[in-house]
Amino acid sequence: IDDKIINKAKEQNKTIKEITDFYTNAYHAEMAKLGVKRPDIExxxxxxxxxxxxxxxxxxxxxxxxxxxxxxxxxxxxxxxxxxxxxxxxxxxxxxxxxxxxxxxxxxxxxxxxxxxxxxxxxxxxxxxxxxxxxxxxxxxxxxxxxxxxxxxxxxxxxxxxxxxxxxxxxxxxxxxxxxxxxxxxxxxxxxxGFVNIDGEKMSKSLGNSFFLKDALNVYDGEVLRFYLLGTHYRSNFNFNEEDLLNSKKRLDKIYRLKKRLFGLPHKDEKTEFREDLLKALSDDLNISESLALVDEMLTEINEKLDNDPKAKEIKSQALSNLAYLEEVLGFGGQ
Structure with a gap:
């Protein structure tokens, strides 16, 4: 029950419910594209x-x-x-x-x-x-x-x-x-x-550099944006620029290249050292830098082992288990 909502309703000659429903629905649609699950209650x-x-x-x-x-x-x-x-x-x-x-x-x-x-x-x-x-x-x-x-x-x-x-x-x-x-x-x-900065400057209406998720979603896939957004620790300010986003996409592409390499292979859910290390890193105040470094190491190591032995069943099984866990915990790699 906010004064800004009440004023907007007056300006647009609409009810408060019409205003709030519009923004609530837009929020739900954008979160869905990012792969964010709906809460049980709202x-x-x-x-x-x-x-x-x-x-x-x-x-x-x-x-x-x-x-x-x-x-x-x-x-x-x-x-x-x-x-x-x-x-x-x-x-x-x-x-x-x-x-x-x-x-x-x-x-x-x-x-x-x-x-x-x-x-x-x-x-x-x-x-x-x-x-x-x-x-x-x-x-x-x-x-x-x-x-x-x-x-x-x-x-x-x-x-x-x-x-x-x-x-x-x-x-x-x-x-x-x-x-x-x-x-x-x-x-x-x-x-x-933290807050969102645009190319190193604080986002504000007065600077005309506001960053809207809906606009980014018109250009980039939701999972690409999710991976990019997750790359900064939640307590740090997030500096949005397109060069970093494209570099982040290349990092995400590595996951899909390994997934393509393992396409069609059955796997069982098994505990791996990577899974334990990833959970430990995330348990440390969501240490995303360490977590993504572990992902990079895992991808490099598995690709090297498969290059040396393309038929290594145990390595493939571990890789599939790691990728499934990555999708479950961080929400990417599932497309």
């Missing part, structure tokens, strides 16, 4: 309002939230002793005492909205706190609690991901409200991905 904020109300009410009852005279509900950051421990930010005394606006009823400058009251004819929803819209952060916590969290678990989810720019304030605020409302921690592991 909750929508507009269908999770009751879960948000429940979480806000818990925070109000436990004095971790308060309501202002105009109907807004804020989270009281001073009530959470662990606030800012996720992002490791330091808030000095002047920040703690600062008021954003003279007329503001916020107790602390860092307090964030759980519910924003609406007093005009703009998009709003009825709630126990009055007519309004949910704050950005509460949507995520509420949907996680409703669909993923299990009673008695120390963590609501094992892994929570997002862009590095979301660490603060979004993830910090998510973690705080979940912790205070439920007495369990939001996530066991936090994984933050």
């Amino acid at each position: 909750p929508k904020a507009t269908e999770s309002l009751e879960a948000m109300f429940e979480l806000i009410e818990k925070l109000l009852l436990s004095n971790h939230a308060y309501k202002t005279s105009n109907g807004d509900v804020y989270f009281d950051t001073s009530s959470d002793r662990d606030y800012l421990k996720l992002s490791h930010r330091v808030q000095d005394e002047s920040q703690k005492q600062q008021r954003i606006e003279n007329f503001s009823e916020k107790r602390n400058s860092a307090d964030f909205a759980l519910w924003k009251s609406v007093h005009d004819d703009s998009v709003s929803f009825e709630s126990p706190f009055g007519k309004g819209r949910p704050g950005w952060h509460i949507e995520c916590s509420a949907m996680i609690e409703k669909h993923l969290a299990k009673k008695g678990n120390k963590f609501a989810v094992d892994i929570h991901g997002g862009g590095a720019d979301l660490l603060f304030p979004h993830h910090e605020n998510e973690a705080a409200q979940t912790r205070c409302a439920t007495n369990h921690t939001l996530a066991n592991y936090w994984m933050h991905n």
Whole structure:
């Protein structure tokens, strides 16, 4: 339930559902071309309002939230002793005492909205706190609690991901409200991905260098883009340029050349040293550089052995098992 979506709906004279369905469907289509599997559930904020109300009410009852005279509900950051421990930010005394606006009823400058009251004819929803819209952060916590969290678990989810720019304030605020409302921690592991650069420059509308996946998919096969995108560690910034993409495609082609060499041969699922090494590398914070280096070594070694002995059944069997595992774990080589 985002202001930008609401404004776009007004501009195009469409419903919010029409706008969100359009972009959701486009996203699904692009992810499918990249070989990304659909999640089991895809909750929508507009269908999770009751879960948000429940979480806000818990925070109000436990004095971790308060309501202002105009109907807004804020989270009281001073009530959470662990606030800012996720992002490791330091808030000095002047920040703690600062008021954003003279007329503001916020107790602390860092307090964030759980519910924003609406007093005009703009998009709003009825709630126990009055007519309004949910704050950005509460949507995520509420949907996680409703669909993923299990009673008695120390963590609501094992892994929570997002862009590095979301660490603060979004993830910090998510973690705080979940912790205070439920007495369990939001996530066991936090994984933050880097940004996209174009030819060494940060992607931005002002520079006119925005990179859209839909445009790249008109030129390159989805698997080629998948392999290229996977070549950069998720926490690093991704620098898109066509020369690197073409070099990445050559690397992918090596997999298919070996696969063609083994075409039509039966194989059984067997453990190999390559499979163990690949899993070990990926278990180290998804160390993709080491993983792809292992792939290159495996391809070179098997091709050399087959050059020396084209009828080596054991080598062929291991090679087929390795390629099948590569497809299963990293999602390429299956076309």
